[in-house]
Amino acid sequence: MAPIINLIDKFKTTMHHQVDAIRDINRKYRTPRIKMTRAVRLSLLGIRIYLIILLSILLYRFITLIT
Amino acid sequence: MDLSKEGIGFRANFFYRYRRFIKTLKIYLMIAGPGIIVMVADNDAGGITTYTATGAKFGFSLIWFLILLGPIAYVIQEMTVRLGAVTKRGHAEAIFDAFGSFWGWFSLGDLLLVNWLTLITEFIGMTAALSIFGINPIITVILVLLLLIAIILQGRYWTWEKIVLVFCLLNLIYIPAAFLIKPDWNTVLNSGLIPHFQGGFSGDLFFFLMANIGTTIAPWMVFFQQSAVVDKGMREKDIPWGKFDTAIGAAFTVIVAIFCIVVTGTVLYGSSIQSAAEAATALINLHQNAGVFLAIGLFDAGLLGAICISLASSWAFGEVWGWAHSLNTKIREAPWFYLLYILILVSAALVVLIPGAPLVLITLFVQVVAVTLLPAALVFLILLLNNEELMGKYKNTLAQNIISTIIVLFLVTLSTLYCISVIFPNLFT
Numbered sequence: 001m002a003p004i005i006n007l008i009d010k011f012k013t014t015m016h017h018q019v020d021a022i023r024d025i026n027r028k029y030r031t032p033r034i035k036m037t038r039a040v041r042l043s044l045l046g047i048r049i050y051l052i053i054l055l056s057i058l059l060y061r062f063i064t065l066i067t
Numbered sequence: 068m069d070l071s072k073e074g075i076g077f078r079a080n081f082f083y084r085y086r087r088f089i090k091t092l093k094i095y096l097m098i099a100g101p102g103i104i105v106m107v108a109d110n111d112a113g114g115i116t117t118y119t120a121t122g123a124k125f126g127f128s129l130i131w132f133l134i135l136l137g138p139i140a141y142v143i144q145e146m147t148v149r150l151g152a153v154t155k156r157g158h159a160e161a162i163f164d165a166f167g168s169f170w171g172w173f174s175l176g177d178l179l180l181v182n183w184l185t186l187i188t189e190f191i192g193m194t195a196a197l198s199i200f201g202i203n204p205i206i207t208v209i210l211v212l213l214l215l216i217a218i219i220l221q222g223r224y225w226t227w228e229k230i231v232l233v234f235c236l237l238n239l240i241y242i243p244a245a246f247l248i249k250p251d252w253n254t255v256l257n258s259g260l261i262p263h264f265q266g267g268f269s270g271d272l273f274f275f276l277m278a279n280i281g282t283t284i285a286p287w288m289v290f291f292q293q294s295a296v297v298d299k300g301m302r303e304k305d306i307p308w309g310k311f312d313t314a315i316g317a318a319f320t321v322i323v324a325i326f327c328i329v330v331t332g333t334v335l336y337g338s339s340i341q342s343a344a345e346a347a348t349a350l351i352n353l354h355q356n357a358g359v360f361l362a363i364g365l366f367d368a369g370l371l372g373a374i375c376i377s378l379a380s381s382w383a384f385g386e387v388w389g390w391a392h393s394l395n396t397k398i399r400e401a402p403w404f405y406l407l408y409i410l411i412l413v414s415a416a417l418v419v420l421i422p423g424a425p426l427v428l429i430t431l432f433v434q435v436v437a438v439t440l441l442p443a444a445l446v447f448l449i450l451l452l453n454n455e456e457l458m459g460k461y462k463n464t465l466a467q468n469i470i471s472t473i474i475v476l477f478l479v480t481l482s483t484l485y486c487i488s489v490i491f492p493n494l495f496t
Binding site for chain 1: 168449479
């Protein structure tokens with residue numbers, strides 16, 4: 001039983017480290033460094049709209065396939 | 068007397084040019100690698116399947132179209148060389164830094180998913196290729212895993228690169244395969260080099276054009292080449308050589324695609340081929356040696372794809388997580404980097420071995436997921452290349468911006484249509 005508990009503890013510690021690492025990454029890259037010109041803003045908006053449309057099509061296909 | 072002086076002058080000039088050529092060649096051989104590898108690996112198992120099916124369906128008539136795809140791939144990949152050499156950062160890290168963590172996580176997560184799914188298709192290609200020789204898929208998977216792990220564990224980027232370049236050379240096997248079946252070269256040239264759509268523009272043809280474009284640029288290629296340029300330690304002064312390397316790679320990939328089409332367009336024209344393995348099996352019955360070459364080529368294509376795709380993911384994660392992530396490091400120095408590489412490979416390989424796994428569905432799903440990442444990766448690339456603070460004098464010129472924007476719009480539109488045609492198979496037929 002003890003080795004299993006040790007293993008679970010090690011896993012927990014590793015997971016905690018990973019969560020901390022993700023927090024650090026989010027903190028480090030919180031502010032985009034690129035200058036937000038009109039072209040950059042428009043491009044990012046374009047990608048967002050593109051992704052929303054594409055995901056809507058995928059969702060529609062998924063629902064029609066199930067039903 | 069004058070003649071003898073002239074002779075000495077000629078010889079001196081000849082040796083001077085010869086020595087200069089050898090010196091230039093040596094410099095190129097030192098820099099060569101990322102461009103050739105990424106372009107040749109672009110002809111992965113999925114790519115070879117697309118080319119064989121195109122040749123079987125349309126003969127030589129779409130060769131001109133494939134030639135056009137070479138410069139398109141070059142324009143995109145050349146930008147990754149400049150970005151990597153100037154910033155010394157991989158694409159994942161560059162996205163996090165420039166666009167923030169939301170777009171960073173989106174790109175990284177999507178990259179991992181699409182790469183993992185593509186890796187499964189590479190294993191499908193490799194196991195199918197060796198099944199032709201009667202080799203059990205389990206043995207194929209074990210041998211491939213051992214090989215892929217062995218070539219990265221030697222701890223030197225240079226050695227890894229040269230081993231992979233040997234596999235790139237093996238990709239040229241389609242050239243002797245084409246000569247073995249003795250095609251009518253006049254027909255190949257007349258039918259292949261004059262732009263036309265045989266039998267008019269149809270839904271089927273449009274689907275194949277989209278599929279060929281879809282294999283030209285994959286998201287992993289952008290991430291892979293930039294990280295490879297950084298890991299190789301290329302600097303600003305190496306950019307011209309990096310561009311040359313990429314151009315050679317683009318020519319290489321087009322040549323392989325053309326010869327692949329020549330093989331199936333000659334022997335299997337008019338038949339409906341669904342995969343490269345099916346083409347190789349059909350070809351073995353008609354021309355054994357050419358069929359064997361096709362199967363070897365398919366295995367090599369899958370292997371190259373697997374090498375590059377798994378590394379692209381590990382490099383990207385290493386950059387963002389801040390792990391040591393160089394092939395110049397030993398396992399002890401970069402355990403997470405190597406562990407992730409091995410985990411990605413093993414998990415993808417295991418899926419192929421699951422009895423009744425939906426492999427066809429996975430192959431189709433790759434196209435869908437890739438299209439969710441491709442536009443973002445390409446748009447980010449152009450935006451980064453326009454950032455003067457980041458790129459200095461190496462930023463895109465107006466002409467480069469116009470060309471790359473047109474190409475990106477073209478790639479994104481047709482890849483998206485291809486994705487939609489995969490989701491709704493009867494839309495264009």
